[in-house]
Amino acid sequence: MLTLEPLRPDHAEALLDFERTNRAFFARSIPDRGDDYFARFADRHAALLAEQAEGVCRFHVIRDAAGVLVGRVNLVDLADGGAELGYRVAESATGRGVAGAAVAEVCRLAATAYGLRFLTAVTTVDNPASQAVLTRNGFELGREFLLGDRPALAYRRDLTDLVGPADPADPADPG
Template sequence: MITLEPLCPDHAEELLGFERANRAHFARSIPDRGDDYFTGFADRHAALLAEQAAGTCRFHVVRDAAGELVGRVNLVDLADGGAEIGYRVAESAAGRGVATAAVAEACRLAATGYGLRFLTAVTTRDNPASQTVLARNGFAFRHEFLLGDRPALAYRRDLADLG
């Protein structure tokens, strides 16, 4: 069982530890955030909280049954009834259904808590685990494109069945 918690100021230190511990793991499937992300983390965290307070984004930490922070799920660029979902799960939690459950809960929250009608998602072509998470959560493939220099896939999920 997992739970999603809205991002709050108290998450900063724990979230930075999560990002540092999993940096190499994440970089294998998505572009690395770079050193500046880590050195400027406090300012970045404050900026995310401001975006959330403004209602343009919804950020969440994912906790496992023991209360450990094992992931993140973000809904960004909320506009016109939609948002883009992004997620990452700790290497230690990979392959246990955490991402699938977290995305399912985020879809439910998007529809019932945030009033969204659809979500979009992007994953790199060489990330079959993420593609599986999206498929299991009802996301439909839309098109291919380049994410930086990496082939990527775009998806969409309508949320009418959840609202």
């Protein structure tokens, strides 16, 4: 069983370990974060928590059944009913449905708890696993572009199907 937890201050050590352990794995399919990211991780973590407190972003860690941090899934730049989805899963957790389940859950949260109507996401052309996660979760391919020096794909997911119908007895619903 997987759980998604909103990012907290006490996640810092496990999150830094996760990022360090998987750095080379991630760099095979997405641009590397660079040495400065790791050198200034504490400052970066504090900045993410501040953004989350302001409601600009929603950051989550993914824990497996044993409570081990195996990934992260984030919604950034919340504005105008939408946000950009980003996620990464530990190499040791790939191929087990972790990314797909986490993306499905964050889509549900985005629609029901965060009031979002759509999400966007990008992945590199040479990352078919990420493309599959997105398409299985209802994202539709938009356009191809360059992410740094790598060919990438943009996706979009309408979230309105995840929100139940309005209550017909609700007087505030113009119906």
